[in-house]
Amino acid sequence: MEQKRYGHFDDQHREYVITDPQTPWPWINYLGNEDFFSLISNTAGGYSFYKDAKFRRITRYRYNNVPMDNGGRYFYIKDGDTVWNPGWKPCKTPLDFYECRHGMSYTRITGRKNGVEASVLFFVPLKKWCEVQKLTLKNESNEVKQLKLFSFEEWCLWNAATDMENFQRNFSTGEVEIEGSTIYHKTEYRERRNHYAFYHVNTEIQGFDTDRETFVGLYNEFADPQAVIEGKPRNSHAHGWSPIASHYIEVTLNPGESKDFIFLLGYIENEQDEKFSAPQVINKKKAHALIAELDTTEKVDRAFDVLCAYWDTLLNIYKVKSGNDKLDRMVNIWNQYQCMVTFNFSRSASFFESGVGRGMGFRDSNQDLVGFVHQIPPRARQRIIDIASTQFPDGGCYHQYQPLTKRGNNDIGGGFNDDPCWLIFGTVAYIKETGDFTILDEMVPFDNQPGTEVTLFEHLKISMDHVIKNLGPHMLPLIGRADWNDCLNLNCFSWDPNESFQTTENVSEGTKAESLMIAGLFVVTGKDYVALCQKIGKTDEAARMQQAVDAMIDAVKKHGWDGEWYLRAYDFYGRKIGSNECDEAKIFIESQGWCTMAEIGAEDGMVAKSLDSCKKYLECEHGMVLNNPAFTKYIYEYGEISSYPEGYKENAGIFCHNNPWVIIGECLAGRGNDAWSHYAKILPSYVEEKYQTLHKVEPYVNCQMVAGKDAYKPGEGKNSWLTGTAAWMWYTVSEFILGIKPDYDGIRIDPCLPETAGDYTVQRKFREADYDITIHPNGSQKGVKSITLDGQPVTGTVIPYTPGHHTVEVTM
Numbered sequence: 167m168e169q170k171r172y173g174h175f176d177d178q179h180r181e182y183v184i185t186d187p188q189t190p191w192p193w194i195n196y197l198g199n200e201d202f203f204s205l206i207s208n209t210a211g212g213y214s215f216y217k218d219a220k221f222r223r224i225t226r227y228r229y230n231n232v233p234m235d236n237g238g239r240y241f242y243i244k245d246g247d248t249v250w251n252p253g254w255k256p257c258k259t260p261l262d263f264y265e266c267r268h269g270m271s272y273t274r275i276t277g278r279k280n281g282v283e284a285s286v287l288f289f290v291p292l293k294k295w296c297e298v299q300k301l302t303l304k305n306e307s308n309e310v311k312q313l314k315l316f317s318f319e320e321w322c323l324w325n326a327a328t329d330m331e332n333f334q335r336n337f338s339t340g341e342v343e344i345e346g347s348t349i350y351h352k353t354e355y356r357e358r359r360n361h362y363a364f365y366h367v368n369t370e371i372q373g374f375d376t377d378r379e380t381f382v383g384l385y386n387e388f389a390d391p392q393a394v395i396e397g398k399p400r401n402s403h404a405h406g407w408s409p410i411a412s413h414y415i416e417v418t419l420n421p422g423e424s425k426d427f428i429f430l431l432g433y434i435e436n437e438q439d440e441k442f443s444a445p446q447v448i449n450k451k452k453a454h455a456l457i458a459e460l461d462t463t464e465k466v467d468r469a470f471d472v473l474c475a476y477w478d479t480l481l482n483i484y485k486v487k488s489g490n491d492k493l494d495r496m497v498n499i500w501n502q503y504q505c506m507v508t509f510n511f512s513r514s515a516s517f518f519e520s521g522v523g524r525g526m527g528f529r530d531s532n533q534d535l536v537g538f539v540h541q542i543p544p545r546a547r548q549r550i551i552d553i554a555s556t557q558f559p560d561g562g563c564y565h566q567y568q569p570l571t572k573r574g575n576n577d578i579g580g581g582f583n584d585d586p587c588w589l590i591f592g593t594v595a596y597i598k599e600t601g602d603f604t605i606l607d608e609m610v611p612f613d614n615q616p617g618t619e620v621t622l623f624e625h626l627k628i629s630m631d632h633v634i635k636n637l638g639p640h641m642l643p644l645i646g647r648a649d650w651n652d653c654l655n656l657n658c659f660s661w662d663p664n665e666s667f668q669t670t671e672n673v674s675e676g677t678k679a680e681s682l683m684i685a686g687l688f689v690v691t692g693k694d695y696v697a698l699c700q701k702i703g704k705t706d707e708a709a710r711m712q713q714a715v716d717a718m719i720d721a722v723k724k725h726g727w728d729g730e731w732y733l734r735a736y737d738f739y740g741r742k743i744g745s746n747e748c749d750e751a752k753i754f755i756e757s758q759g760w761c762t763m764a765e766i767g768a769e770d771g772m773v774a775k776s777l778d779s780c781k782k783y784l785e786c787e788h789g790m791v792l793n794n795p796a797f798t799k800y801i802y803e804y805g806e807i808s809s810y811p812e813g814y815k816e817n818a819g820i821f822c823h824n825n826p827w828v829i830i831g832e833c834l835a836g837r838g839n840d841a842w843s844h845y846a847k848i849l850p851s852y853v854e855e856k857y858q859t860l861h862k863v864e865p866y867v868n869c870q871m872v873a874g875k876d877a878y879k880p881g882e883g884k885n886s887w888l889t890g891t892a893a894w895m896w897y898t899v900s901e902f903i904l905g906i907k908p909d910y911d912g913i914r915i916d917p918c919l920p921e922t923a924g925d926y927t928v929q930r931k932f933r934e935a936d937y938d939i940t941i942h943p944n945g946s947q948k949g950v951k952s953i954t955l956d957g958q959p960v961t962g963t964v965i966p967y968t969p970g971h972h973t974v975e976v977t978m
């Protein structure tokens with residue numbers, strides 16, 4: 167079927183260009199890199215928050231609304247009787263031209279109507295707590311234009327959860343102040359909050375509104391606010407109800423003339439004793455200072471240049487030139503960009519994650535870190551410390567923590583027995599990238615309790631021990647509440663639709679539920695841990711753990727092999743899961759991925775057989791499904807997994823996150839053709855061409871799940887942006903396919919490619935060095951024959967690290 171196109175990649179500008187506002191699902195972007203963040207759709211929908219999408223929500227957004235994507239930063243332009251928005255929504259007045267360019271931490275939306283062009287550049291300047299909206303209005307007609315411009319933002323009453331539910335209070339708490347061209351939002355500032363927000367424009371205004379119902383009208387909508395339709399602001403002052411911020415500006419434009427307006431949505435925190443400048447009047451000193459930094463076009467353009475330069479630097483760290491645009495644009499631009507976004511947000515705030523339910527995941531953030539660590543290592547370092555600080559003395563940990571407080575989230579709890587291993591995965595990646603072993607000596611508390619600090623190395627040790635101390639009858643790891651698959655809840659038995667699978671009782675007494683996924687993960691991270699111990703001279707500890715790893719390998723070979731693939735688990739009663747003996751879900755991807763990455767039983771042909779089985783039973787046109795066949799009914803003993811209809815999510819969806827595990831397994835086995843074909847199936851730039859309509863979600867990033875072959879609509883994507891897929895795709899392509907792998911003493915070069923691959927180069931900044939690496943595959947899938955470093959032959963596959971600029975030639 168011919169697919170409709172909604173846009174295209176612009177690699178030169180590192181943008182995705184959307185040319186039709188009616189995308190099959192809102193296609194969004196993220197603004198902000200550290201503290202102040204915004205989500206923005208291709209029609210300017212979305213919201214902003216400071217650090218934590220739950221506790222410090224600045225503007226309001228309506229999830230799950232009709233129509234979709236309701237709430238955002240809107241500019242209404244009234245030109246005669248016509249009212250339109252540059253992003254088409256919410257008025258939906260047909261435009262003469264529309265374009266949305268999503269770039270690296272910025273979005274530019276341009277609309278044209280009746281000879282007027284309105285272009286808005288949205289971005290969050292580095293290190294500033296604000297969103298800049300630079301609106302340029304241009305008269306392209308031959309007549310003078312008298313325009314009425316209304317801005318619009320709706321305030322969220324800070325806590326995004328209570329904002330949606332506690333109306334008996336909310337409708338009475340709203341407070342604002344208006345000063346010149348700035349509207350201040352100060353709900354709850356009178357009591358315990360020491361923060362406020364503001365919305366400013368750098369020009370004189372001719373009116374304003376701050377009360378939503380007065381502006382919109384009780385029975386009107388964002389599409390036709392009464393004040394805008396009548397061209398008359400009400401100068402309303404919100405007291406309770408729903409405070410908003412809208413500026414009204416009269417603009418005259420001569421033919422050919424253009425004018426810039428700088429709108430600023432800012433967030434300010436004051437010291438407790440400096441909150442007020444007069445009784446009940448907020449101290450606006452910091453707001454004035456922030457505004458002064460960004461109140462002209464020149465200042466804003468400079469801030470934007472700084473942001474672009476920042477992204478130049480980040481994306482110069484790893485650059486491939488392969489002659490394949492689809493590969494290069496994902497590796498050089500979008501995959502790395504998505505890695506930064508997932509590092510920042512974990513699974514908290516997207517158009518599928520409301521920002522309310524989930525904070526930073528323990529396992530999620532460790533994995534995200536592996537996609538990000540080469541970009542800004544100091545931030546990765548801090549993240550490792552933050553994550554480890556939510557661990558308990560026995561090695562267990564909170565499953566999630568809140569970014570604002572950095573405290574474990576009790577609502578989700580713990581008991582996921584894979585969690586501890588991921589700390590090793592993240593830390594090892596950090597040290598290999600940076601060579602900074604001092605992180606192991608950092609003193610890190612348990613559960614954030616001062617006085618409980620031990621070294622980070624100790625945290626790693628107890629993480630390994632947590633697995634060893636929780637083995638089941640087959641000497642395989644007990645699964646706990648669940649392993650990586652949150653929905654395989656083998657100790658949680660629920661017939662009560664009112665309880666959550668994630669928090670319902672986790673029966674540990676008498677359980678025999680063991681996980682082959684954790685077994686594989688333990689072997690992979692255990693080998694890393696052993697190598698680390700050897701590296702830092704802890705030989706006894708290395709030997710101790712090597713024994714545990716060997717024992718685990720034995721246990722998998724003895725009790726975890728089903729003949730053609732690795733078993734998935736044993737249930738509470740010790741019955742096999744993911745076995746040919748089962749009626750449904752005979753094979754699962756997770757254990758194939760981890761046990762092949764761990765190379766368990768490779769010498770006995772297990773790895774090759776498992777990889778073949780993935781191709782035979784799991785692979786389909788759109789990628790590899792999680793399990794096969796799908797569960798067709800709810801199984802009380804398995805928990806949430808079988809609650810999903812066939813082909814969706816953890817029940818035989820294509821969970822893109824774990825496809826790379828099998829791909830790495832393929833790479834380690836030297837099967838480059840298979841690795842590549844799996845990889846290309848879920849690579850957005852390949853998917854873009856074929857499935858713009860079917861796939862639905864953004865064509866420039868991976869999504870968590872694509873409906874599997876058993877689904878009603880196979881190939882449909884969901885849950886875009888925030889997914890471990892980003893980091894795993896990056897790790898897979900950068901280190902295993904293209905084969906440039908940071909190691910303690912240098913860079914290991916070991917590509918695994920399809921036979922068709924031609925010569926390619928990778929420019930890699932590594933610590934204080936720059937490497938220009940050229941690879942000549944010569945039709946080979948795997949196996950480096952020779953390497954030269956600055957013209958001198960290198961023995962082995964690791965180029966030893968020395969600062970400076972180096973040229974590397976690799977022949978396969």
Ligand code: BGC
Nearest residue numbers: 513527529530650651652653
């Ligand atoms: C969670 C991951 C989990 C995955 C599979 C995601 O939504 O964030 O932690 O591993 O689902 O269940």
